[in-house]
Amino acid sequence: MDQRSDRLVKSVNSYQLSTMSLSKIQKLEQYTIKHPQEVLLITATIEKERDQLMVFKGFSSSLMRPTEFNPDVPMLPEAADIISIDRLQSPYNPNEPNYIEKGLTWKQMENLF
Numbered sequence: 001m002d003q004r005s006d007r008l009v010k011s012v013n014s015y016q017l018s019t020m021s022l023s024k025i026q027k028l029e030q031y032t033i034k035h036p037q038e039v040l041l042i043t044a045t046i047e048k049e050r051d052q053l054m055v056f057k058g059f060s061s062s063l064m065r066p067t068e069f070n071p072d073v074p075m076l077p078e079a080a081d082i083i084s085i086d087r088l089q090s091p092y093n094p095n096e097p098n099y100i101e102k103g104l105t106w107k108q109m110e111n112l113f
Contacts, residue, residue, distance in 0.1 A: 023074055024076060024080075024082065025055075025074045028042065028076075028085075029060055030113075031112065032055050032056055032058055036057050038088065038100065039055070039090045040055040040088070041086040042086075043082075044082045046077060051080075053076060056090060060075040060076070082106045086101070086103065087101045087102075
């Protein structure tokens, strides 16, 4: 393997190791940092209540519940059940959403990381 290929493999392995320790919402936020042209709309069940979260450029906020002022408090607890993830083109217009993909599962979204 040449040096360039070796560096690429090390870089990919490093990225995979770094994302392994991130929570689901942190992974989604990281994804939107790397894909600023996308907005993620997450439908989840949190403590037996349905919620929708919007993730854009590394930030997440709830569309149905108060959003915590402290960015270190995750909007999506690890115990939450992700029902679906929609990928939309930014800028997001709720009156005319431009879907890239709709209804992804967590497993399907993980494949995009």
